[in-house]
Amino acid sequence: MVGELEFEKPVVELKKKIAELKEFTKTADVDLSAEITKLEHRLAKLEEDIYEHMKPWDRVQIARHPQRPTTLDYISELFEGFFECHGDRVFGDDEAIVGGIARFKGLPVTVIGHQRGKDTKENIRRNFGMPHPEGYRKAMRLMKQAEKFNRPIICFIDTKGAYPGKAAEERGQSEAIARNLFEMASLTVPVICIVIGEGGSGGALALGVGNHIHMLENSTYSVISPEGAAAILWKDSTQAKKAAESMKITAPDLKELGIIDEIIPEVKGGAHKDIKQQAIAIGEILISSLKELLSLTEEGLVNQRYGKYKQIGKYSFLNDYIGVK
Amino acid sequence: MFKEIFTKTKKIKYATIPSEAAKQDVPEGIMTKCPNCKKIMYSKELVKNLKVCLNCDYHLSMNASERLESFLDHGSFEEINEDMVSENPLNFPGYLEKLEKDRQKTNINEAVVTGIGTVDNQSLVVAVMDSTFRMGSMGSVVGEKITRAIEKADELSVPFVIFTASGGARMQEGVLSLMQMAKTSVALKRFSDHGGLIISIMTHPTTGGVSASFASLGDYNFAEPGALIGFAGRRIIEQTIREDLPEDFQTSEFLLKHGQLDAVIHRSELKDQLSNILSIHQPGGDLEW
Numbered sequence: 104m105v106g107e108l109e110f111e112k113p114v115v116e117l118k119k120k121i122a123e124l125k126e127f128t129k130t131a132d133v134d135l136s137a138e139i140t141k142l143e144h145r146l147a148k149l150e151e152d153i154y155e156h157m158k159p160w161d162r163v164q165i166a167r168h169p170q171r172p173t174t175l176d177y178i179s180e181l182f183e184g185f186f187e188c189h190g191d192r193v194f195g196d197d198e199a200i201v202g203g204i205a206r207f208k209g210l211p212v213t214v215i216g217h218q219r220g221k222d223t224k225e226n227i228r229r230n231f232g233m234p235h236p237e238g239y240r241k242a243m244r245l246m247k248q249a250e251k252f253n254r255p256i257i258c259f260i261d262t263k264g265a266y267p268g269k270a271a272e273e274r275g276q277s278e279a280i281a282r283n284l285f286e287m288a289s290l291t292v293p294v295i296c297i298v299i300g301e302g303g304s305g306g307a308l309a310l311g312v313g314n315h316i317h318m319l320e321n322s323t324y325s326v327i328s329p330e331g332a333a334a335i336l337w338k339d340s341t342q343a344k345k346a347a348e349s350m351k352i353t354a355p356d357l358k359e360l361g362i363i364d365e366i367i368p369e370v371k372g373g374a375h376k377d378i379k380q381q382a383i384a385i386g387e388i389l390i391s392s393l394k395e396l397l398s399l400t401e402e403g404l405v406n407q408r409y410g411k412y413k414q415i416g417k418y419s420f421l422n423d424y425i426g427v428k
Numbered sequence: 429m430f431k432e433i434f435t436k437t438k439k440i441k442y443a444t445i446p447s448e449a450a451k452q453d454v455p456e457g458i459m460t461k462c463p464n465c466k467k468i469m470y471s472k473e474l475v476k477n478l479k480v481c482l483n484c485d486y487h488l489s490m491n492a493s494e495r496l497e498s499f500l501d502h503g504s505f506e507e508i509n510e511d512m513v514s515e516n517p518l519n520f521p522g523y524l525e526k527l528e529k530d531r532q533k534t535n536i537n538e539a540v541v542t543g544i545g546t547v548d549n550q551s552l553v554v555a556v557m558d559s560t561f562r563m564g565s566m567g568s569v570v571g572e573k574i575t576r577a578i579e580k581a582d583e584l585s586v587p588f589v590i591f592t593a594s595g596g597a598r599m600q601e602g603v604l605s606l607m608q609m610a611k612t613s614v615a616l617k618r619f620s621d622h623g624g625l626i627i628s629i630m631t632h633p634t635t636g637g638v639s640a641s642f643a644s645l646g647d648y649n650f651a652e653p654g655a656l657i658g659f660a661g662r663r664i665i666e667q668t669i670r671e672d673l674p675e676d677f678q679t680s681e682f683l684l685k686h687g688q689l690d691a692v693i694h695r696s697e698l699k700d701q702l703s704n705i706l707s708i709h710q711p712g713g714d715l716e717w
Binding site: 184 | 620623625647648649684685686687688689690691701704705707708709714715716717
């Protein structure tokens with residue numbers, strides 16, 4: 104098996120043993136079927152134990168899995184007639200973000216998402232899914248176009264973050280991200296955001312101001328990578344695991360904090376084990392989200408989005424405590 | 429006499445060096461030479477291949493009627509304003525004669541042909557520029573015909589699709605040409621504000637005032653592979669900045685890389701892609717839920 108993760112090693116080893124036994128019974132004249140069934144039972148239990156009780160760090164590993172399905176994987180599974188539109192019409196075409204028009208079960212939509220590569224060559228081309236300002240400006244151009252033609256917008260979020268580089272700063276990385284947050288607020292069409300891998304900070308949020316935000320079960324969404332947080336908090340990036348536990352970055356955490364709407368269940372062991380099945384699960388959520396949002400008026404959509412972000416944040420007033428006394 | 433025995437009697441061979449003109453010149457009609465790879469092909473085969481070189485994939489220029497034939501549903505085209513012709517507002521010497529000569533040569537009255545047609549039964553208004561007429565340059569008539577076509581699309585609530593091919597503004601009409609950039613853009617803006625779909629397909633060459641107005645104002649800007657697209661000419665830029673420009677400067681591929689185009693589309697795929705995009709913009713449609 105390719106790309107197995109540390110925490111799932113017991114499962115992998117047991118699977119290997121079962122396979123060996125099966126192979127052995129074929130050649131030797133011994134009946135081991137009783138043992139095999141027993142082991143298979145144990146495997147099922149072990150899988151349940153491991154996959155049902157994943158630690159935040161395990162989820163980070165799955166979210167970063169090299170074979171984890173990307174935006175383009177889901178696009179080809181979920182949409183018909185996808186036509187990719189390139190370029191921000193100003194400076195360049197950033198391949199770390201893809202976008203275009205398509206049909207979702209008959210409905211015209213605009214689809215935009217971060218795009219990373221699955222091998223080194225593609226990762227270099229896509230800058231490891233870390234966009235430059237032109238990527239965000241392309242996304243905004245396509246969102247405005249969607250608004251003009253009254254198409255819902257679907258955003259797939261999957262980035263370690265906006266690219267930290269000289270050229271990116273020169274061309275206004277901050278302005279590009281800020282502009283997207285600002286403009287997405289007033290879009291008069293439904294915007295649905297789905298975190299499919301890593302939701303890294305402002306670079307993720309720049310495609311993330313939506314009416315509905317969903318997360319795949321094993322994806323993460325955070326203000327900074329666990330490594331970055333560990334470096335800032337404890338001046339030691341090797342403490343990433345500890346940071347991951349304390350920062351509340353998994354889908355269940357964000358659901359609890361009232362930031363996301365739905366957790367999209369993943370196939371056992373992570374989305375990369377069965378892309379088709381995973382796409383079906385995403386499709387179902389999309390349908391229910393769209394049904395709900397398409398019933399709102401333009402003003403209703405803008406207000407819903409406003410209210411959604413308005414209620415995020417925790418605070419209290421000193422005067423309240425005084426009042427209680 | 430004795431001497432003659434030793435003289436070479438070999439005939440002097442004359443090699444005919446074909447003139448430059450003759451090299452390019454292949455009997456018209458039967459054969460066509462690719463301007464890029466110089467391969468000679470049967471014209472019929474070339475036309476069947478949408479005038480894309482069978483050897484090197486070079487996209488040869490298409491005139492307006494070939495273009496319309498290549499992507500519209502057969503027999504669906506209805507031309508509008510075909511009888512509009514240019515005047516000589518600045519009394520530019522020889523202008524009317526040149527126009528007359530190009531009318532004879534091309535069988536069209538101006539450098540753009542406009543009308544209504546369908547692509548896979550989806551209605552649209554189309555404008556096709558023809559670079560064989562005055563290098564596709566834009567004067568009053570080109571500007572007015574395009575503006576009227578945009579208004580027609582607005583009136584019918586159908587998409588507006590334009591194929592551009594132009595050297596830029598028409599010098600002989602001076603500032604009147606310049607203002608056609610504004611006229612067409614103003615019309616496009618109104619159409620766009622009404623929700624109209626604009627698709628621009630830039631073909632070789634799209635330069636100057638045309639590239640700096642309607643050609644770049646599509647909701648979708650496409651180009652054919654290898655087309656020259658730009659504002660100022662290469663020579664002018666090189667002379668101004670005194671710097672050598674990259675080989676692919678101002679090609680479709682260069683523009684795509686620099687964020688100016690949505691896509692570069694091969695001529696053989698154009699009709700299907702266009703049809704797909706038009707269908708995504710059709711109102712209504714059946715939802716499968």
